[in-house]
Amino acid sequence: MTGYYRNGGYRNGGGRNNHQHVYTDGASSGNGRSGARAGYGVYYGDNDSRNTSMPLSGSRQTNQRAELTAVNHALRNSDPNQPLTIHSDSSYGIKSMTEWGNRWDQNGYRTSSGGAVANQDLIREGRDLIASRNVPVSFSHVPSHSGNHGNDMADRFATNGAKMH
Amino acid sequence: MTGYYRNGGYRNGGGRNNHQHVYTDGASSGNGRSGARAGYGVYYGDNDSRNTSMPLSGSRQTNQRAELTAVNHALRNSDPNQPLTIHSDSSYGIKSMTEWGNRWDQNGYRTSSGGAVANQDLIREGRDLIASRNVPVSFSHVPSHSGNHGNDMADRFATNGAKMH
RNA sequence: CGACACCCAGUGUC
DNA sequence: GACACTGGGTGTCG
Numbered sequence: 001m002t003g004y005y006r007n008g009g010y011r012n013g014g015g016r017n018n019h020q021h022v023y024t025d026g027a028s029s030g031n032g033r034s035g036a037r038a039g040y041g042v043y044y045g046d047n048d049s050r051n052t053s054m055p056l057s058g059s060r061q062t063n064q065r066a067e068l069t070a071v072n073h074a075l076r077n078s079d080p081n082q083p084l085t086i087h088s089d090s091s092y093g094i095k096s097m098t099e100w101g102n103r104w105d106q107n108g109y110r111t112s113s114g115g116a117v118a119n120q121d122l123i124r125e126g127r128d129l130i131a132s133r134n135v136p137v138s139f140s141h142v143p144s145h146s147g148n149h150g151n152d153m154a155d156r157f158a159t160n161g162a163k164m165h
Numbered sequence: 166m167t168g169y170y171r172n173g174g175y176r177n178g179g180g181r182n183n184h185q186h187v188y189t190d191g192a193s194s195g196n197g198r199s200g201a202r203a204g205y206g207v208y209y210g211d212n213d214s215r216n217t218s219m220p221l222s223g224s225r226q227t228n229q230r231a232e233l234t235a236v237n238h239a240l241r242n243s244d245p246n247q248p249l250t251i252h253s254d255s256s257y258g259i260k261s262m263t264e265w266g267n268r269w270d271q272n273g274y275r276t277s278s279g280g281a282v283a284n285q286d287l288i289r290e291g292r293d294l295i296a297s298r299n300v301p302v303s304f305s306h307v308p309s310h311s312g313n314h315g316n317d318m319a320d321r322f323a324t325n326g327a328k329m330h
Numbered sequence: 331c332g333a334c335a336c337c338c339a340g341u342g343u344c
Numbered sequence: 345g346a347c348a349c350t351g352g353g354t355g356t357c358g
Contacts, residue, residue, distance in 0.1 A: 025335095026335085026336075027336070027337090028336055028337070028354095028355085029336085029337070029338090030336095030337065030338075030354095031335090031336040031337045031338090031353090031354055031355065032336080032337070032338095032353065032354025032355065033337080033338080033353085033354080036336090036337085036354090038336090062336080062354085062355055062356090063335060063336035063337075063354085063355055063356090064335080064336080064355050064356055064357095065355090066336085067335075067336085067355095089334075089335065090334065090335055090336095091333065091334035091335075091356095091357085092333090092334060092335065092355080092356055092357060093334090093335085094334090095334090095357070095358090096356090096357080100357070100358080111356095111357075111358090112357080112358055113357095113358090117356095117357090118355085118356065118357090119355095119356085141334080143334090144334085144335070144336095190341095191341085191342075192342070192343090193342055193343070193348095193349085194342090194343070194344095195342095195343065195344080195348095196341090196342040196343045196344090196347090196348055196349065197342080197343075197344095197347065197348030197349065198343085198344080198347085198348080201342095201343085201348090203342090227342080227348080227349055227350090228341060228342035228343075228348080228349055228350090229341080229342080229349050229350060230349090231342085232341070232342085232349095253341095254340075254341065255340065255341055255342090256339060256340035256341070256350095256351080257339090257340060257341065257349080257350050257351060258340090258341085259340090260339095260340090260351070260352085261350085261351080265351065265352080276350090276351075276352095277351080277352060277353075278352095279331095282350090282351085283349085283350065283351090284349095284350085306340080308340090309340085309341070309342095
């Protein structure tokens with residue numbers, strides 16, 4: 001239960017239970033300082049050719065944008081016809097895609113204190129990708145650096161991606 | 166300039182420029198593991214009878230407590246009427262006695278994330294010792310294991326002290 | 331105020 | 345390569 005999030009509003013068309021599990025992570029060396037360099041990693045499984053280690057593009061090299069970009073990459077690079085669970089250590093990323101995002105779609109992406117929600121571009125993009133699927137996408141929170149193999153691998157990919165600038 | 170810290174708020178009463186230089190270091194074999202044994206070393210100069218190599222007392226045998234204890238020993242065992250520079254490789258120890266300590270004296274020893282500052286007993290003790298002097302106490306950071314003779318000697322004394330339990 | 335991340339720095343070790 | 349001891353900060357939300 002704990003740490004498990006699911007997007008609703010879909011029907012399962014098929015019935016073949018090929019549930020996909022993907023681990024995502026973001027990194028930003030020097031986060032918050034000028035000259036920060038971010039990267040993201042996506043881990044599908046050992047020796048899986050879809051595994052990804054990439055530098056973040058764009059001028060805002062923050063940890064949060066890296067986390068969101070990793071999620072969007074997983075959304076785009078997975079079978080859209082089979083259920084997917086994205087395992088992330090970012091509560092911010094998960095909630096932006098689920099509970100917070102649901103509210104923001106209704107209030108015009110306004111923060112509880114009235115400001116504009118940051119990183120809207122990436123959040124809207126991810127939520128569009130989820131909405132365009134006909135099978136469920138779930139999110140599961142995994143504590144960082146807790147010995148979880150998938151998270152550890154995604155972390156390495158993300159850190160490495162940040163060095164590729 | 167770099168790595169040089171000074172405590173303010175004093176007047177030089179005398180004028181005899183007998184500036185003292187002392188090297189301090191702490192060690193803790195098995196730091197962080199149960200059964201760790203810590204020690205500290207203070208080096209005043211070759212063949213100086215004040216040179217010290219001692220095991221750390223108390224139940225918390227950490228590297229940080231050893232570093233702070235070495236500094237406090239130097240403060241207590243030096244001429245309080247002549248300027249003193251303490252050379253340490255511990256940024257933690259130096260900043261606890263200077264810039265961080267200044268803030269903590271005003272905020273009740275609260276960490277930037279709200280928690281209680283660790284090793285307060287030793288930090289308050291050292292800052293009291295400094296405040297009770299009528300001549301300046303300065304701190305200088307020396308990189309560890311960099312071939313600095315004073316630091317190397319203090320390191321040996323500290324390591325040896327840890328073995329005296 | 332709380333939460334989850336992302337760091338930066340210096341030590342101490344195994 | 346790994347871990348522990350400690351502090352400072354930003355990214356973002358409720």
